[in-house]
Every structure is written in C-alpha cells, then in structure tokens.
Amino acid sequence: MAPSVDPDPEPEERVAEARQPKPPLVTRPLLLRFVTVIGSSVSFFLLLSVVPMYATSTPGGGDGGGDRAGLVTGSLMLTTVAGEVLAPWLAARCGYRLMLGVGLFLLGAPALVLTVPGSQNMTAIVAVCLVRGFGFAFTLVAGGALTAALIPSERRGEGLALIGIMAGVPSLIGLPLGTWLAAHAGYGPVFTAAALAALLAIAAVPGLPGREASAGPPLGIFAGARSGALGRPTAVFAVTSLGAGIVVTFLPLAVAPGNSAVVAAALFIQPAAATASRWFAGRRADRRGAGGLVIPGLLLSAVGILVLALTGVPVAVVVGAAVFGAGFGVTQSATLTLMYSRVTTSGYGTVSALWNIAYDAGMGIGAVGFGTVTGLIGYPWAFALTALLMLTALVPAWRDRRAT
Numbered sequence: 001m002a003p004s005v006d007p008d009p010e011p012e013e014r015v016a017e018a019r020q021p022k023p024p025l026v027t028r029p030l031l032l033r034f035v036t037v038i039g040s041s042v043s044f045f046l047l048l049s050v051v052p053m054y055a056t057s058t059p060g061g062g063d064g065g066g067d068r069a070g071l072v073t074g075s076l077m078l079t080t081v082a083g084e085v086l087a088p089w090l091a092a093r094c095g096y097r098l099m100l101g102v103g104l105f106l107l108g109a110p111a112l113v114l115t116v117p118g119s120q121n122m123t124a125i126v127a128v129c130l131v132r133g134f135g136f137a138f139t140l141v142a143g144g145a146l147t148a149a150l151i152p153s154e155r156r157g158e159g160l161a162l163i164g165i166m167a168g169v170p171s172l173i174g175l176p177l178g179t180w181l182a183a184h185a186g187y188g189p190v191f192t193a194a195a196l197a198a199l200l201a202i203a204a205v206p207g208l209p210g211r212e213a214s215a216g217p218p219l220g221i222f223a224g225a226r227s228g229a230l231g232r233p234t235a236v237f238a239v240t241s242l243g244a245g246i247v248v249t250f251l252p253l254a255v256a257p258g259n260s261a262v263v264a265a266a267l268f269i270q271p272a273a274a275t276a277s278r279w280f281a282g283r284r285a286d287r288r289g290a291g292g293l294v295i296p297g298l299l300l301s302a303v304g305i306l307v308l309a310l311t312g313v314p315v316a317v318v319v320g321a322a323v324f325g326a327g328f329g330v331t332q333s334a335t336l337t338l339m340y341s342r343v344t345t346s347g348y349g350t351v352s353a354l355w356n357i358a359y360d361a362g363m364g365i366g367a368v369g370f371g372t373v374t375g376l377i378g379y380p381w382a383f384a385l386t387a388l389l390m391l392t393a394l395v396p397a398w399r400d401r402r403a404t
Contacts, residue, residue: 039200243302
C-alpha cells in the first residue's frame with residue numbers, strides 16, 4: 001500500500017502553528033548532513049568542467065574534442081539519472097545512510113583512477129564518469145531523503161533552503177576553481193582534491209539516522225510520478241529547469257564577442273539570485289504554505305528567459321539572468337517543499353528522486369533542444385520560444401493550485 005498523499009494545511013492552521021514556539025532547526029545530525037552536502041558538491045563541481053578538458057587533452061583530443069567533451073558529460077548525466085531512478089528501490093532495502101556512504105565513495109574514489117599513469121584514455125575517463133554518476137545520484141536521493149527526515153515539518157521550507165545554500169555555494173566556487181587549478185597546478189591535484197572531498201565526508205555518515213527515514217511501505221517512483229500530487233510539481237519544475245540548462249550552456253555563445261565581462265556577470269548573478277530567492281521562498285513557505293509560490297516562480301523564470309532574448313543589450317542580459325535566477329530559486333524551493341509535505345517519511349526517497357530527475361533531465365533536454373532550434377531561428381528567437389514553452393507549465397501549476 002502506497003503512503004497517503006496529504007493536502008496542504010489550511011491557512012488558519014498555519015497561522016495558529018506560526019504562533020507556537022518553533023523547534024530548533026540546526027541540530028547535530030543536520031550539521032553532519034551539511035558536511036556530506038559540501039563534500040559531495042565540492043567533489044562534483046570541481047570536476048564538472050575539468051574532466052571534459054582532460055578528455056580533450058588526451059592523444060587525438062584535438063580532433064573531435066567537442067565530441068569527447070560531450071561524451072564525458074553525457075556519460076556522467078546518463079548514470080546520474082539512471083541512479084536517481086534506482087535509488088528509491090535500493091533505499092527501501094538498505095536504508096538511506098548506507099546509500100549515502102556508498103554514493104560518496106563512488107563519487108570520490110574513481111577520481112583517483114585518473115591520477116594513475118596510463119589512465120589518460122577515453123575508455124578510462126568514460127568509465128570513471130559512469131561510476132561517478134551513480135555515486136552522485138545516490139548522494140542526491142539518499143541525502144535529500146535524510147535531510148527531509150532531519151528537519152522539523154514546521155520549518156521544512158527554511159531547512160531545505162539552507163541545504164540548498166550549502167550545495168549551491170560549492171557550485172559557485174568549485175566550477176571556476178577547478179578549471180583554474182587545472183591550468184595552474186595540473187590535473188592530478190584537482191582529481192585528488194575532488195576525491196578527498198567526497199571520501200573524507202564519509203566520516204560524517206555514521207552520525208546520521210539509518211533506516212528510520214525509509215521505514216514503512218515505500219512509494220515507487222513511477223507510482224509517485226503518476227500521482228497528481230507529485231507529478232504536477234515535478235512537471236512544473238522540469239519545464240523550469242529547461243532554462244537553467246540553456247543559460248549555463250548557451251549564454252556565452254549568444255552574447256556578442258567582446259562582452260565576456262557581461263557574460264561573467266550574468267553567470268554569477270543567476271545562481272546567486274537563485275540561492276537568495278530559494279532562502280526567501282523557503283521561509284515564506286513555512287509561514288503561508290508553498291503552493292502559492294509555484295506560479296509566481298514560474299512566471300518570473302519565463303520573464304527572465306524572455307528578457308535574455310535581447311542578447312545584444314548588455315543590461316538586458318544581466319537583468320534577464322537575475323530575474324530568471326530569482327524565479328528559478330523560488331520554483332526550486334516551492335516545488336520541493338510542496339512535494340515533501342504530501343508524502344509520509346517512506347516517500348521521501350521518491351520525492352528526492354523525482355525532483356532531481358526533473359532537474360537533471362530538464363537541464364539536459366533544454367540544452368540539446370535549444371542547440372537544435374538556434375540553428376534554425378537564431379538565439380534571440382530561441383530564447384523567446386523557450387519562454388513561451390515554459391509558460392505551458394502554467395497548466396499543471398494552476399491545476400495543482402486548484403486541487404490544493
């Protein structure tokens with residue numbers, strides 16, 4: 001029997017709850033969870049751009065280097081999504097704590113393989129990426145479920161936003177730092193640092209709860225996706241994530257050459273705005289509910305992508321990135337908080353898996369589809385078309401709001 005899906009509390013109930021003393025948010029187990037979040041994020045983002053660079057530097061990498069880089073990233077994301085699909089089933093059998101420890105090991109240890117002489121060939125590099133993809137998926141799903149179990153339900157939005165910040169800051173720092181270290185210190189130190197970040201974080205895992213979060217009848221991932229209570233927020237977030245993949249991949253190409261400072265500012269302000277708005281949305285969700293934030297977040301995201309269509313106007317590029325980032329952060333916080341509120345603890349793994357699949361698949365599909373469309377109509381119209389496509393998510397968002 002699948003866990004029940006609970007409706008949102010009535011507004012009057014939330015007001016009454018808000019007057020009660022709040023339980024502490026940051027506890028010792030949550031601090032240990034912070035350690036695992038930072039370790040996995042640092043390990044992942046340090047190598048996200050470095051491994052494709054390493055692949056193109058292999059013998060023969062100058063010819064078809066783009067294909068090699070694409071193969072490396074594609075292999076990583078393929079097993080990430082596959083691992084996210086498998087994770088709830090595995091968690092029901094071994095518990096989230098064990099899965100998180102295994103995930104950190106699979107994320108960190110394979111990076112050391114690339115430091116071994118003779119490993120600079122595509123077979124070894126792709127194999128490492130495939131294993132690390134499974135590891136990253138396990139850390140996302142198991143870690144997300146543990147996080148939800150460690151946070152008091154009255155402060156779920158704020159707690160999830162705080163975890164989002166812990167994961168977001170390493171991405172802001174790790175991506176540029178990884179490429180800088182590779183250029184100045186070589187690939188070996190970067191691979192070693194990424195491996196140690198994940199492996200050392202395993203020391204925090206024994207202090208986390210084991211099977212407690214996964215006790216009870218599990219909610220299957222496909223059953224969860226078919227249910228409107230989880231399927232509708234998943235669909236909204238997946239469509240919004242299209243824009244994230246497009247901005248990161250194509251904004252440097254869409255802006256005219258010579259405006260590298262504009263691109264750098266836009267790519268910094270987008271995740272910064274997302275992190276700030278995610279925190280704001282999480283705190284507001286605890287007070288008034290997350291359901292009312294989904295549509296505003298979606299609209300802001302679409303408006304930001306539409307403004308980015310003015311690729312020849314530097315101010316518009318920066319403003320568009322900021323507006324999209326703010327909307328994307330609100331949508332991240334609102335959809336995740338809403339989904340966790342609708343399941344029992346045994347469904348936390350499924351929620352974590354569905355949400356992360358929507359994120360990864362949305363980014364990947366957005367990048368691939370946008371690249372095809374730009375060849376036909378150009379970047380400005382492709383951004384405008386993407387904004388219109390994102391607005392189609394208003395249908396499931398509005399239905400979910402009415403159902404709630």
